[in-house]
Amino acid sequence: MIRRLVGGLGELLITAGVLVLLFVAWQLWWTDVVADRNQEQIVQALSEDFLNGRDGTVGSDAFPDLGQDRAFAIIRVPRFGVDFARPVIEGTGRPVLALGVGHYDGTAEPGAVGNFAVAGHRTTYGKPFHTIETLRAGDRVIVETKPTVFVYEVTSHEIVRPWQTEVIAPVPDEPGTAPTERLLTMTSCHPKYSATYRYVTHGRLVKSIPRAQWRLADWSTVKG
């Protein structure tokens, strides 16, 4: 009787251990596999729409997982790789961030006066901002929309606590101040595999290029 009880308990414990390991494998590996595939498909759909589509956005009609959310831009960061391209989607909810980079509600549109603020995963779910700490002042961040492509230049970074929303204010760290510049802010978690802090990178617009004159090859170097 005791033997069977102890044996059964042992099996349960081993099962629990295997389940935890499986969860880690799912989180650290499988979410990347799925997210990389999805994000690539959305970028692909956006690129096609930018060239000969309708309104320059991609929604659930083309990609059911998007649900109510719409992808409307492609973000390219040469420092993260020549081919690095991820979709930018309205909102920063969990489902959005699994499908790309999220645009904070209420922050400026790409290229507009104010702060175009986006969030992306540092680890897991395709980890678009995995190497955000490698960005240096002067590095290019390209935000491609249908009518216009916006080239930003990294200016600075800071590490803050998660509740410090002033980093995405129209003038970063000066909430309440009216903006005059066209800025960019990228947020991600920090350190890697933790959510204790946020790694925040700021940039400013250096060039707006109409779609007709846009050639990626001219802008694919890390710095201007």
Add this chain to the structure above:
Amino acid sequence: MYAALWRVLPGPVWAKAVQCLVLVVLVVAVLFQWVFPAVADLVPFNDNTVG
């Protein structure tokens, strides 16, 4: 628990092994597709937004 499962499965050893494998694949599929995504919403280390 697993010994009982092994006894219940019909057929020779190789058939039992194949059935076990199928069961494992099924369980992992259900976990990856539905259970783990639900659990992941409850753990905080994936947050990367401010606010």
